[in-house]
Amino acid sequence: MLSVCIRKLYSPTVQKSNKTAPPLMNKKIKFPIRLQGTDGIRREIRHSKEIVPAVSPQEAFLEQGFLTEEFMELYAYAQVSLWLEKNNCAPGRGVVVGWDPRDPSQIFTRAVVQGIRRAGASACILGIVPTPLVPLYMVYAEAMGGLMVTASHNPPDQNGIKIFNAYRGLKPFPLNDEELSRRILELDYKIIRKLPLAGRKLDHRKSALELFRRFSLAPENSWIAPDSVQQNFFKNTLLVVDPANGSLSGLAAEIFRTAGFSNVYELNGGEGEVNSGGGVADLEGWKTISSQQAKRSGPFFSHKAVRKLFELGRKHKARLLKGTLRLWGAVFDADADRFYKLEYCADRDCLHVLGGDDTAFIQSRKLLAFKSHADTLPFFFNTVESDLNVSAAVEKRGLCPQMTAVGDKWIQHKFALSLIEKRILKLKQESKKIFSPTLDKEWKRLRSGKELPDVYRLQAFENRLDRLEQPGTQVCIPPSLALGSEETGHNITLGTLVKKNGTAVPVFFGNGLKSALNTFACEGEGIAPWKFRPGFKKTLYTYHIKKELFSQNSPLWRKVKAEVLQLAKTLGWDAKIKKFPEDTEMLYFEFSLGAHRRAALFVRNSGTENKIGVNLRCASSDAGPLQQCGERILRLLMENMKDSKSDWFALELSVLKQLFKEGPKNEQTLDMDSGKRGRMLSELLKQGLIDHSPKGLRITTRGKYLLTCKQS
Structure with a gap:
């Protein structure tokens, strides 16, 4: 947290017009120097007219926690003005902008387009598209940057913005976020909204969607060869596609059919709110789903894809048991940068849930198949959220694992450094x-790694390499270079994009559809897929908190640190703190x-939602004592951080009181706003404060503890 007094505006255009400072600039306000979370901004939305009192x-954004259309316009304006200054871009190069379907009124998307145009740049509008298409089209058209309006897997009452820089499509790093945050907080919206819409509105939707289809189905990107054994394999596969009522609605099913899947069933294809009735968010933390859990009293009764898979599984059970038919599910989030695979197991009548770790491990076999004798060992980049066993498993297979902090921006960073290394080696070989x-x-x-990365500094360094290379020089980048994985389903494999000018360039973005195609391609080769033996992996959450209470060396931070070290000492474990710069x-x-046994526990505020998590990782045999540690820390956080x-x-408290006093209840009989029911119950279940029983929803021991400590 930082207390500052804002005195000036960055933009020269705005400075000239600013005769009186706006109210925000005339008072000291405590606010975070970095407004963004793990991946851009995300908040619950409110129209500016609904904010009372008017501010x-x-x-x-800072004091009431709401994202308004005015803030979205400011955010876009500030980022585009930075690009124009940093990159010395001609405004005519344009900014690519797309969105997911969560804003049918287009109040927020229209505001972002206005912010781009008021900054003097043209808005290259793609409309409703998958997130990976924004950086893909940006690189293709050599635009100055890309903005995606989405809150990703978050509930439909939230929105946000993801940023992609022209330099290799990288997302901003914390240093870049801080610079943008300072600029936003120094702007006066009353002045910005009076600026002319100097940039143009350009419709690029048709050409962008054609590019996405072409890129996705290219054999070097999909890993599916034309007229191959893979396509014959797909003909005997039933595929249930769940785009979470999001950006891939209709599009994913079409591409899967073109890739060779004859039997495709689409659920949640745009008929409801985003991330409702399905999607990846509800699958997090699950390894198997039983048929009982898909019934009315179970947690997956409302998940349409799960129920469809069980329906098809029973219908085709005989062929599934013989092995002449397969039944899979491809599940995405609203903006399509995440993918989970579901597999129906006929002999046990259950679903296996394959998250980012599982699908990345399957894909890793292909990297070794791509590798030539001259290539170095492929890298396997994964985040701290991954299963500890997956790193050991890929290393045993011949890959080089490296761990990063949470967020696919850090995986992108590793990819960029690896590509630069290849260029440098070639230059040194030449002279x-x-x-x-x-x-x-x-x-x-x-x-x-001693200094925090900066997108613009990396870009400047590669520009210097450009000047050293002979004109027309192309460094051969092997597809076996690396694979990146987040357990939440953000997998990154190297792709090849042919730009508008005809040159081929390597690209690496989180792309749910590419991850799905790559996973299916590996399994479609008819060879038994690689699967690693998972360890214990669980995250304990508490929502609706004051995040600022848990920050580096805060009183609560120190209290958690002391508690964990004491618990480890009691268990006879050697503990040390690992720092991630x-x-x-x-x-x-x-x-x-x-x-040779090891375990990990880490506590981290979510960068995308108002929650904090206690993350537990260890071998299955050590799960008991680690869970006890985790529960103690979670209760400490609940006691101190609830807002x-x-x-x-x-x-939350109202629902818990009802269940405590009246016993198990059907969700429809709970006294609460029907518009908030779905989100509230989902969050209560994810926190483990309630669970399902044959008689209905019931309060858990953890829920009773929260109720007791907050009533005392």
Whole structure:
């Protein structure tokens, strides 16, 4: 947290017009120096007219926790003005903008387009598209940047913006977020809204969708060869597609059919609200789903894809048991950068849930198949959220694992450094004199990890490499270079994009559809897929909190640290704290349990939702004591962080009181706003405060504990 007094505006255009400072600039306000979370901004939305009392867009965001259309316009304006300054771009290059379907009124998407145009750039509008298409089309058309209006897997009452930089489509790093945040907080919306819409509106939707189909189905990207054994394999596969009523509605099913799947069933294809009745978010933390859990009293009764898979499984059970037919599910989130695979098991009548770790491990076999003798070992980049066993498993198979902080931006960063390394090696092979000691020193600093990365600094370094290379030189980037994985389903594999000017370039973005095609391609080769033996992996959440209470070296941080170290000592575990420079707000503990056994516990505020998680990772045999540690830390966080001023927390307590006093109840008989029912019950279930029983929803021991400590 930082207390600042804002005195000036960055934009020269705005400075000239600013005769009186806006209210936000004349008072000291405590606010975070970085407005963004893990991936851009996300908040519950409100129209500016609904904010009472009337305040600036920045105050609505910081003090009331709402994202207004005015703030969205400011955010887009500030980012585009930065691009124009940093990259010396001609405004005519344009900014690519797309969105998911959560804003049918287009109030928020229209505001973003206006922000782009008021900054002086043209808006290249794609409309409702998958998130990966924004950076893909941006690189294709050589635009100055890309903005995706989405709150990803978050509930439909929230929205946000993801940013993609022209440099290799990288997302901003924390340093870049801080610079943008400062600029936003120094702007006066009353002045911005009076600026002319200098940039143009350009419709690029048709050409962008054609590019997405072409890119997705290209064999070098899909890994599916034409007229191959894979396509014959797909003909005997039933595929249930769940685009979560989001950006892939209609589009994913079409591409799967073109890829060779004859029997495709689409659920949640745009007929309801985004991320409702399905999607990946409800699958997180599950490894198997029983048929009982898909019944009315179970947690997956409302998940349409899950129920459809059970329906088809029973209908085709004989063929499934013989092995002449397969039944899979491809599940995405609203903006389509995440993918989970579901597999129906006929002999047990259950579903296996394959998250990011599982699908990445399946894909890793293909990297080794791509690898030539001259190539180095493929990298396997995964985040701290992954199963500890997956890193050991890929290393045993011949890949080189490297762990990053949470967020696919850090995986992108690893990819970018690996590509730069390839370019440098080629330059040194051609002539050692070309690559100067000064440049070598700068490269060592960039890759050392001792300094936080900066997108513009990386871009400037590669621009210097461009000047050293012979015109027309192309460095051969092997497809076996690397694979990136987040357990939440953000998988990244190298793709090849042919730009508008005809040149082919490597691209690496989180792309749910590409991950699905790559996973199915590996399994469609008719060889038994690689599967690793998972360890124990669980995250305990508490929602509707005051996030600022858990920050580096805050009183609560120190209290959690002392408690974990004491618990480890009691168990006889050796504990040490591992620091991640890219995420200093994460408290990460490594435990040595003896006999080469290890475990991890880390506490981290979510960068995408108003919640904090206690993450537990270990071997299955050590799960009991680690869960006890996790439960103690979770209760400590619940006691200290719940936001008593939050309407959502008040609703939590109301539901818990009803279940405590009246016993199990059907969700429809709970006294609560019907518009908030779905989200509230989903969050209560994810927190483990309630669960399902044959008689209905009931309060759990954890729920009773929260009720007791907040009533005392």
